[in-house]
Amino acid sequence: MTKYIFVSGGVISGVGKGVATASIGRILKEYGFSVTAVKIDPYINCDAGTMRPTEHGEVWVTEDGGEIDQDLGNYERFLEHPILKSNAITTGQVYKELIDKERRGDFLGETVSFIPHVPDEIKKRIVAAGKGYDICLVEIGGVIGDYENIPFLFAAKSLELELGVENVCHVMVTYMPIPGHIDEMKTKPTQLAIKMLRENGIQPDFILCRGKLPLDNIRKKKIERYSNVQPGHVISAPDVVGDETANTIYVVPLNFEKDELGSKLMNKLKLEKRKEPEWDAWSEMVRRTTKPSRYVDIAIVGKYLEVGNFQLTDSYLSVSAALSHAGAANDVGINIHWISSKKIENGEVDFSKYDGILVPGGFGSSGVEGKIAAVQYARENDIPYLGLCYGLQMAVIEFARNVCGLDANTTEVDKDVVHKIVDILPEQANVKSKGGTMRLGSYQALLKETSGIAKIYGGNKVSERHRHRYEVNPEYHEALEENGLIISGKSPDGKLAEFIEIPNKKFFFATQSHPEFKSCPMKPAPMFDAFIKSML
Ligand code: GLN
Numbered sequence: 291m292t293k294y295i296f297v298s299g300g301v302i303s304g305v306g307k308g309v310a311t312a313s314i315g316r317i318l319k320e321y322g323f324s325v326t327a328v329k330i331d332p333y334i335n336c337d338a339g340t341m342r343p344t345e346h347g348e349v350w351v352t353e354d355g356g357e358i359d360q361d362l363g364n365y366e367r368f369l370e371h372p373i374l375k376s377n378a379i380t381t382g383q384v385y386k387e388l389i390d391k392e393r394r395g396d397f398l399g400e401t402v403s404f405i406p407h408v409p410d411e412i413k414k415r416i417v418a419a420g421k422g423y424d425i426c427l428v429e430i431g432g433v434i435g436d437y438e439n440i441p442f443l444f445a446a447k448s449l450e451l452e453l454g455v456e457n458v459c460h461v462m463v464t465y466m467p468i469p470g471h472i473d474e475m476k477t478k479p480t481q482l483a484i485k486m487l488r489e490n491g492i493q494p495d496f497i498l499c500r501g502k503l504p505l506d507n508i509r510k511k512k513i514e515r516y517s518n519v520q521p522g523h524v525i526s527a528p529d530v531v532g533d534e535t536a537n538t539i540y541v542v543p544l545n546f547e548k549d550e551l552g553s554k555l556m557n558k559l560k561l562e563k564r565k566e567p568e569w570d571a572w573s574e575m576v577r578r579t580t581k582p583s584r585y586v587d588i589a590i591v592g593k594y595l596e597v598g599n600f601q602l603t604d605s606y607l608s609v610s611a612a613l614s615h616a617g618a619a620n621d622v623g624i625n626i627h628w629i630s631s632k633k634i635e636n637g638e639v640d641f642s643k644y645d646g647i648l649v650p651g652g653f654g655s656s657g658v659e660g661k662i663a664a665v666q667y668a669r670e671n672d673i674p675y676l677g678l679c680y681g682l683q684m685a686v687i688e689f690a691r692n693v694c695g696l697d698a699n700t701t702e703v704d705k706d707v708v709h710k711i712v713d714i715l716p717e718q719a720n721v722k723s724k725g726g727t728m729r730l731g732s733y734q735a736l737l738k739e740t741s742g743i744a745k746i747y748g749g750n751k752v753s754e755r756h757r758h759r760y761e762v763n764p765e766y767h768e769a770l771e772e773n774g775l776i777i778s779g780k781s782p783d784g785k786l787a788e789f790i791e792i793p794n795k796k797f798f799f800a801t802q803s804h805p806e807f808k809s810c811p812m813k814p815a816p817m818f819d820a821f822i823k824s825m826l
Pocket residue numbers: 650651652653654678679680681702757758759760761
């Protein structure tokens with residue numbers, strides 16, 4: 291029987307529920323259980339695909355083509371197996387399903403009401419996602435006290451009643467502020483968050499206390515007493531990002547294990563461990579991530595970088611994660627330099643100080659000329675270049691313009707350009723509705739036997755995830771190849787350019803796919819690994 295662990299958040303958003311959920315999953319996996327994780331996003335959107343990356347962070351793409359909240363990415367990175375789109379539940383999906391059913395007549399004669407229909411639909415989805423696994427983690431997005439959370443908390447409680455308390459566990463991740471003017475860690479916001487959780491009928495079994503500093507014993511006891519949880523079930527989870535000795539989220543499961551969170555969770559869920567955890571390789575990966583032998587400097591050229599006074603690099607979370615994984619594999623630290631493509635257009639960027647240049651995915655016309663200029667610099671000065679999706683399209687446009695001498699562009703930017711080097715995919719030409727309609731998810735590519743990319747992957751058949759509407763125009767494949775660009779990977783029907791490379795360079799590769807989505811901390815994506823190796 292599947293056991294469920296609900297993870298909710300108290301006090302503030304961005305408290306690290308996603309990393310906590312993923313870390314708990316990893317810990318239980320280490321004890322020999324099969325684990326999956328579900329993310330609940332209480333918004334009306336059916337998925338994250340149409341949301342603004344600067345507000346919501348990166349859109350994560352699943353194997354089966356879901357456009358999902360980035361937390362699913364952390365689950366995959368920690369659990370090292372694909373999490374499918376049905377593991378992302380939103381309010382929009384739940385209501386859409388109910389309304390569609392009602393219109394079809396599935397409820398004929400019945401009044402369709404908030405209770406029981408909404409929580410029942412939520413439970414059905416959670417149970418379907420957990421099927422076949424020993425443990426299913428369910429992260430409830432947002433903060434306790436949000437109006438939007440209520441149906442999901444109701445469903446969690448109701449599932450507990452159905453399955454019994456030994457099969458359902460509630461973890462609350464909360465935040466302990468240290469206001470500057472008193473310089474003391476305050477527990478009151480957490481006490482209030484617990485009270486609000488209880489108002490929904492839920493008694494937390496564990497409280498994970500995030501904060502700038504570790505939680506001291508006095509405060510631990512205070513929260514234990516206030517919330518009526520067992521001694522030892524209030525766990526300190528101090529910030530790791532910003533702490534140089536532990537500056538990676540991958541240290542979080544190790545930290546939780548110092549408090550024996552794994553065995554405490556198993557106790558609560560009446561589970562016996564199936565094997566001894568093996569943390570050696572994981573700890574070595576953490577060591578290499580935090581204290582590498584050397585560093586490289588990589589410029590990531592993007593547009594979703596600045597919002598007001600803050601740089602929101604979350605829009606490219608999987609790209610920086612994949613670089614960090616490849617760095618760890620090579621015992622190299624990665625200094626990422628986030629370069630706004632608009633600054634390149636204004637001539638404000640000196641690329642000579644970077645060991646590598648990466649152009650990640652993107653949409654629309656803003657900042658495109660800056661990205662093309664970055665590719666040109668990389669190609670002309672033989673700086674390792676990695677292009678991802680839009681980064682491939684930019685590389686091809688640059689090559690068409692500056693090597694083939696064509697007046698070239700993508701029709702995404704200029705519909706009337708003379709040479710439509712990058713053009714809309716035929717099946718996308720008449721797509722009107724924006725949600726979930728791109729070429730999405732995993733597609734296979736066949737690689738040229740003797741190409742650099744086949745060497746990198748160690749084989750000639752690969753499958754990576756996609757999210758795009760445009761492609762390199764097949765009418766120009768020949769002209770590009772005659773001028774020295776190699777289209778080294780194509781879709782199995784031979785039509786779509788999936789990988790390109792320029793030979794006799796330190797590293798000049800690009801792909802129409804997003805290999806960053808399949809990178810795991812101990813199994814880096816091959817293209818990222820080779821990109822880093824080319825700088826050493
Ligand atoms: N805008 C480009 C397209 O739709 C690239 C998309 C991307 O980089 N994910 O094809």
